Every structure is written in C-alpha cells, then in structure tokens.
Amino acid sequence: MxxxxxxxxxxxxxxxxxxxxxxxxxxxxxxxxxxxxxxxxxxxxxxxxxxxxxxxxxxxxxxxxxxxxxxxxxxxxxxxxxxxxxxxxxxxxxxxxxxxxxxxxxxxxxxxxxxxxxxxxxxxxKIEAIARQYITGSMWRAYAKGEREFCGQRLEEGLSQNQRLEELLITPSTKGVLKGLAGVPEADDVNIARADIERHYQSFGFEHxxxxxxxxxxxxxxxxxxxxxxxxxxxxxxxxxxxxxxxxxxxxxxxxxxxxxxxxxxxxxxxxxxxxxxxxxxxxxxxxxxxxxxxxxxxxxxxxxxxxxxxxxxxxxxxxxxxxxxxxxxxxxxxxxxxxxxxxxxxxxxxxxxxxxxxxxxxxxxx
Known part of the structure; x- marks a missing residue:
C-alpha cells in the first residue's frame, strides 16, 4: 500500500x-x-x-x-x-x-x-474563545502597527515580539455570521469585547x-x-x-x-x-x-x-x-x-x- x-x-x-x-x-x-x-x-x-x-x-x-x-x-x-x-x-x-x-x-x-x-x-x-499567553502572530502585527486595544482590553506600551504577557489574555471572536447585533460586525471571525457578549449573551448562545x-x-x-x-x-x-x-x-x-x-x-x-x-x-x-x-x-x-x-x-x-x-x-x-x-x-x-x-x-x- x-x-x-x-x-x-x-x-x-x-x-x-x-x-x-x-x-x-x-x-x-x-x-x-x-x-x-x-x-x-x-x-x-x-x-x-x-x-x-x-x-x-x-x-x-x-x-x-x-x-x-x-x-x-x-x-x-x-x-x-x-x-x-x-x-x-x-x-x-x-x-x-x-x-x-x-x-x-x-x-x-x-x-x-x-x-x-x-x-x-x-x-x-457562537464564540471562538481564543486565549493568548504571548504576543505573536496577528496580535503582534496589529500591535506593531500601533494598535493597543484588543477585544476591549488595553495592552501596555513597550512590548516586544513573542514576549510573554503578564496575564492570560482572552480575545474572543465571532463564530459564524451574527446579524442585527449592535456593535458586532456581521462577519465571521471578527474580534468582540466582553461587553458585546454581555449585551447580546442570548444571541451568542449563552443560556445565562x-x-x-x-x-x-x-x-x-x-x-x-x-x-x-x-x-x-x-x-x-x-x-x-x-x-x-x-x-x-x-x-x-x-x-x-x-x-x-x-x-x-x-x-x-x-x-x-x-x-x-x-x-x-x-x-x-x-x-x-x-x-x-x-x-x-x-x-x-x-x-x-x-x-x-x-x-x-x-x-x-x-x-x-x-x-x-x-x-x-x-x-x-x-x-x-x-x-x-x-x-x-x-x-x-x-x-x-x-x-x-x-x-x-x-x-x-x-x-
């Protein structure tokens, strides 16, 4: 074979x-x-x-x-x-x-x-629950371009590529396209903040x-x-x-x-x-x-x-x-x-x- x-x-x-x-x-x-x-x-x-x-x-x-x-x-x-x-x-x-x-x-x-x-x-x-312990990949590319806020959380200045973060960072994104939710883009795999999830928790599939x-x-x-x-x-x-x-x-x-x-x-x-x-x-x-x-x-x-x-x-x-x-x-x-x-x-x-x-x-x- x-x-x-x-x-x-x-x-x-x-x-x-x-x-x-x-x-x-x-x-x-x-x-x-x-x-x-x-x-x-x-x-x-x-x-x-x-x-x-x-x-x-x-x-x-x-x-x-x-x-x-x-x-x-x-x-x-x-x-x-x-x-x-x-x-x-x-x-x-x-x-x-x-x-x-x-x-x-x-x-x-x-x-x-x-x-x-x-x-x-x-x-x-309906959430891709992403957890990050290091700043690398897409997050580093965004940080290097000047972004400091990720999913409603602000990172400090002076971080370097592949550096370990002080705390585990949760950066959720949408799983599938959710429509009609204020503040949530109608697209798959876009970053969302915890406040967005709280505001629309039932639409995201949470029961409580x-x-x-x-x-x-x-x-x-x-x-x-x-x-x-x-x-x-x-x-x-x-x-x-x-x-x-x-x-x-x-x-x-x-x-x-x-x-x-x-x-x-x-x-x-x-x-x-x-x-x-x-x-x-x-x-x-x-x-x-x-x-x-x-x-x-x-x-x-x-x-x-x-x-x-x-x-x-x-x-x-x-x-x-x-x-x-x-x-x-x-x-x-x-x-x-x-x-x-x-x-x-x-x-x-x-x-x-x-x-x-x-x-x-x-x-x-x-x-």
Whole structure:
C-alpha cells in the first residue's frame, strides 16, 4: 500500500447510516444519527446523557488546511499521514485531563477508532474563545502597527515580539455570521469585547448571563492544565482556541461543556521551550506549515490578504506542494502527539476500511 493510500482524504462519503445531510468541515465530517440509533447506543453503551439526546459520528480526515484553503502535495498526497489520528489523540487526551481535574466534560462519548468520535449534539456558543499567553502572530502585527486595544482590553506600551504577557489574555471572536447585533460586525471571525457578549449573551448562545464568567473560568483552567503538562515535555503553550456548548446530562440538566478540539497543533501554537530560552522560535504546530507556505510562494500577500481569496483558492487547487513539506508537517504532528499522550501513535494502514469495520462490528452503524 502506498503512502497516499494510508491517508484519509475524503471523509464525507462513508456509508454511515444517517437520515440527515453530512456536515463536512475543513477537517472533520459529522454524520447525525437517527433518533433510533441514538437511543439504541445510549442504552447499549450506557452513555451518561439524556435518553433522547441526539448523537453523531464525527470522522476526522488527514486533510491539511491553512489560510482557509485545503492543500495537497505531489505523489497523490491529499493530506498528511497520521494527522487525523494525531489530532484526535491529543484532543481526547486533553478533554480527559479536564474531566479528571473536575473542570467540565466534553462532547465526546466514545472513540470507536483513532479517526472517529461518537459525540453528543451540543447547543454551541457562537464564540471562538481564543486565549493568548504571548504576543505573536496577528496580535503582534496589529500591535506593531500601533494598535493597543484588543477585544476591549488595553495592552501596555513597550512590548516586544513573542514576549510573554503578564496575564492570560482572552480575545474572543465571532463564530459564524451574527446579524442585527449592535456593535458586532456581521462577519465571521471578527474580534468582540466582553461587553458585546454581555449585551447580546442570548444571541451568542449563552443560556445565562453568569455563564460568560463560567466559560472564561473553564478557558483559563483548561489553558493552565495544558500549559503545565506541556511544560513537563519541554513545550510552551503559546495560544489556543477553545469552543463551548451546552448539553443535557442524564438527569436532563443543562451544562456547559468543552467541544470541538483543544490543545492540538491545528488549534494552538506550540513552541520548543529549550530553543525559546536560546532566543529562537521553533514552531511545533500548524504555524510551521503556514510559514512554509509563505516562504514557498513568491507572492505571500495572496495568503495574507483576504481580498485575494479567489487567487488563494486557485493557488491551493493548482499547486502540488513538495512531498518533503507534507512529510515534515506529518512528523511534527506525530511527534507532538506521542510526546503528549506518552505512547506511540497508532497510524491506520487502511483508514477507510478500518473505520467501516469498527462502526459495523460493534456499533451497527454501516448501511
């Protein structure tokens, strides 16, 4: 079997039994289960959820996204070997750590295969909850141009690039386009202040005003758990994205939970601590791939300028990246996963067939 055949590039065409359209994102696809299959699995597997909860099968691919585009490489590499398994294993590890620390559960109920989660449908909070411990990336670029206020919070003068901030900074942005909210731009992924969230808390998906403080607490606690554990393996937790939602527990009580993914090389920025102490920034996350793209193409403005999105999409569609770039990214993701989970990462040899076998034999979800 070739390396390309070990990559799960398409994850939205699996014969998983569902009576709704498959929701396919840049990396994951979601198959909503019927009421009958949801109730059957809740009963058979003893999931700690309400008896009428809707479940879904979430399948992660090995696709590689950056700058809002999907990239591919030569030799038929329509993804990065081991990337999906690495992301799932890391996120599962952190969610388990949060639960063990008594913070909050996640939407994950079961892991039938390294590329698959069975999750409970959540009522999402429409916020990308971003936490920053260092000033770098887009925040540094804005700061260098003279901006000092970020999401209603003012930074002091005299900061330098990649400097550690005195306190963890929460810089939320919109998730999806919200319309008709005073002071909130009608666009995806735009910065918002806490005052905006308080003023429109129900439109953002919060069930209670006090839950804004609850989500901030869970964000800070989760960041601390990850940061302390990464420190033990010589990695710096620079910044990350959290997402939250509501589910009903087995007693029918609504609770705020973690969802999506957290602490992965896709959703976070990770630096090598030893190199950083020597004045060097060595990226161990998707940021490495972004930097490779900016160096590889002669006009990096295409990747950075949102007004050139059509050109960017054509760039991604019509260019096969060198295999060494794809494999270097694969190595970074695999290495980070193995360091975090403390064991070798299982990388499927035949991911599609393995997923079908796992969901058919024990879960009876294949048509």
């Amino acid at each position: 070739t390396l390309a055949q070990k990559i799960l590039a398409n994850n939205n065409d699996l014969p998983i039994r569902t009576d709704q359209p498959v929701h396919s994102g840049k990396v994951r696809s979601v198959y909503w289960l019927s009421d009958e299959d949801s109730a059957r699995l809740i009963n058979q597997r003893g999931y700690p959820v309400a008896s009428n909860a809707q479940l879904a099968v979430m399948v992660i691919s090995d696709r590689l996204s950056a700058f809002d585009c999907i990239w591919h490489g030569e030799n038929g590499l329509h993804g990065v070997p081991g990337k999906g398994a690495a992301l799932n294993s890391i996120a599962s590890f952190w969610f388990d750590s949060f639960k063990q620390e008594g913070l909050a559960p996640s939407h994950i109920l079961d892991v039938p295969h390294p590329l698959v989660w069975i999750v409970q449908k959540a009522r999402p909070v 005003l006090d839950d804004i403080s609850r989500y901030e607490t869970l964000l800070k606690q989760g960041f601390s758990v990850i940061s302390k554990q990464l420190d033990k393996i010589g990695q710096i937790f620079v910044d990350t994205k959290f997402e939250f939602g509501y589910v009903d527990d087995a007693d029918g009580n609504s609770q705020l939970i973690y969802m999506d993914e957290v602490g992965t090389p896709d959703s976070s920025r990770l630096w090598d601590a030893t190199e950083f102490s020597n004045g060097n920034v060595v990226e161990n996350s998707k940021e490495l791939f972004r930097q490779k793209l900016l160096s590889y193409f002669p006009d990096p403005d295409i990747l950075l300028n949102k007004d050139r999105m059509d050109e960017r999409e054509n760039l991604a569609k019509n260019n096969e990246l060198p295999a060494e770039i794809m494999l270097e990214v694969s190595g970074v993701y695999t290495n980070m996963a193995e360091q975090i989970i403390g064991s070798p990462l299982y990388k499927p040899e035949n991911p599609r067939q393995e997923i079908l076998d796992a969901l058919n034999e024990e879960y009876k979800l294949i048509q």
